[in-house]
Amino acid sequence: xxxxxxxxxxxxxxxxxxxxxxxxxxxxxxxxxxxxxxxxxxxxxxxxxxxxxxxxxxxxxxxxxxxxxxxxxxxxxxxxxxxxxxxxxxxxxxxxxxxxxxxxxxxxxxxxxxxxxxxxxxxxxxxxxxxxxxxxxxxxxxxxxxxxxxxxxxxxxxxxxxxxxxxxxxxxxxxxxxxxxxxxxxxxxxxxxxxxxxxxxxxxxxxxxxxxxxxxxxxxxxxxxxxxxxx
Ligand code: DC
Numbered sequence: 108x109x110x111x112x113x114x115x116x117x118x119x120x121x122x123x124x125x126x127x128x129x130x131x132x133x134x135x136x137x138x139x140x141x142x143x144x145x146x147x148x149x150x151x152x153x154x155x156x157x158x159x160x161x162x163x164x165x166x167x168x169x170x171x172x173x174x175x176x177x178x179x180x181x182x183x184x185x186x187x188x189x190x191x192x193x194x195x196x197x198x199x200x201x202x203x204x205x206x207x208x209x210x211x212x213x214x215x216x217x218x219x220x221x222x223x224x225x226x227x228x229x230x231x232x233x234x235x236x237x238x239x240x241x242x243x244x245x246x247x248x249x250x251x252x253x254x255x256x257x258x259x260x261x262x263x264x265x266x267x268x269x270x271x272x273x274x275x276x277x278x279x280x281x282x283x284x285x286x287x288x289x290x291x292x293x294x295x296x297x298x299x300x301x302x303x304x305x306x307x308x309x310x311x312x313x314x315x316x317x318x319x320x321x322x323x324x325x326x327x328x329x330x331x332x333x334x335x336x337x338x
Contacts, residue, residue, distance in 0.1 A: 109334075109337055110136070110233070110234040110235035111234055111235075111251075111252035111253060111333055111334070111337070112231055112234050112235075112236055112238070112248050112250075112251040112252055112253075113127075113130065113136070113236070113237045113238070113251060113252070113253045113254075113255070113330070113333075114238055114239075114243035114244035114247070114248050114251040114253070114254045114255070114306075114309070115127045115130075115237065115238070115239040115240075115243065115254075115255045115257065116239070116240060116241055116242065116243050116244050116245070116254070116255070116256050116257070116303070116305070116306070116309065117241075117255075117256050117257030117258055117303075117312075118257070118258050118259070118264065118288075118292055118295075118303070119142075119207075119264065119268075119288055119291045119292065119295070120259075120264035120265070120267050120268040120288055121257040121258055121259050121264060121314060122257065122259075122267065122314060122319070122322070123239040123240075123257050124140050124142070124239055125319065126257075126319075126322060126323060126326060127140070127237045127238070127239040128186070128187050128237075129323060130237050130323075130326060130327075130330070131236075131237040132186070133327070134235075134237070134330070135235075136235045136236055136237050137188075137230070137231075137235060137236045137237070138187060138188065138236075138237050138238075138239075139179070139188075139227065139230050139231065139236060139237070139238040139239075140179075140187075140188075140190070140239060140240075141223065141227055141238060141239065141240035141241075141243065141247070142210075142239070142240055142241075143179075143190040143198075143201055144177045144190070144223045144226070144227070145210055145213060145214040145219070145223065146190070146201035146202075146206050146207075146210050147175075147177040147190050147191075147192045147197060147201055148168075148172075148175055148177065148213055148219055148223070149201075149206050149209050149210040149213040149214075150192060150197055150200055150201050150206055151168075151171075151175050151192055152168050152209070152213055153205070153206065153209060155167075155171070157171075158209050158212065158213065159209070160208075163212055165216060168213070168216070168219070169216065169218045169219075172218060172219065172222055174193075175192070175193070175222075176192070176193050176194075177190065177191070177192060177223070177226070178190075178191045178194075179191065180196075182198075185198075199275075202272075202275070203277065204272060204277065204279050204283065204284065204287060207287050207291070208287055208290075210291075211290070211291045211294035211295055211298075212294065214241075214295070214298070215294060215298040215299075215300065216300075217299075217300045220242075220300055220301055224242075224246060224247055224301075227240075227243075227247045228247060228248070231247070231248060241295055241301070241303040242301040242302075242303070244256070244305075244306035244308075244309045245301065245304060245306045246301045249306070252333045252336070252337070253310075253329060253330060253333040254306050254308060254309035254310065255309060255310050255312060255326065255329065256305040256306070256309040256310065256311050256312070257312050257313075257314060258311065258312070258313050258314075259313060259314050259315040260315045261285060261288050261289055261292065262285065263315050264288050265281060265284045265285035265288045266281070268284050268287075268288065269281045269284040269285075272284065310329055312325065312326075
């Protein structure tokens, strides 16, 4: 059976990665979480004192990019590929609110994007991939067979993120999480290089009022249609 490329973009905490993982498993495709790659570079910058709330040594980070090797390794227990930085598993470390509050600044740097986009295109070159992010349908795979753009109200997204962080035992407040969601929306969609925007040919899904099951059913229909279109 012919394989296709599926691009899932959208705002933060819209459940992109949950649905992308589920879909990749269903189709036997590779899932690539590109947000984790930007988070990994951010984690590198944070642990090398290149960024915090008050300073960002962009030149320092760009000069060290050749030392930053981001990779994925499938974890059969988790059921998905976890992110590694220079051989170290940092899957848990990249999901903190601290990383979330710096990542949009790092993701706005063209040199960072150039390096990661090249790697993402390489990962998806044989198709059979579900990739989620912000610029997959617009920049990474503009010819993807199926493009989905996900959104939901900021409050709904903050609630989901808050529940996830609390579930992991993180000490956060709902207000901080909501502020982070809104700040990232703003920076991600206003940056000059590859801003978050819906590709003209992507299908918009607002999942504010949808259950995960309803959303997955809808996406399977879109996948079916994409395959029919190949015939
Ligand atoms: O999907 P996420 O929340 O893990 O993404 C983290 C950040 O990375 C997000 O605020 C924007 C950035 N990002 C991006 O600029 N381009 C992508 N393809 C994926 C993520």
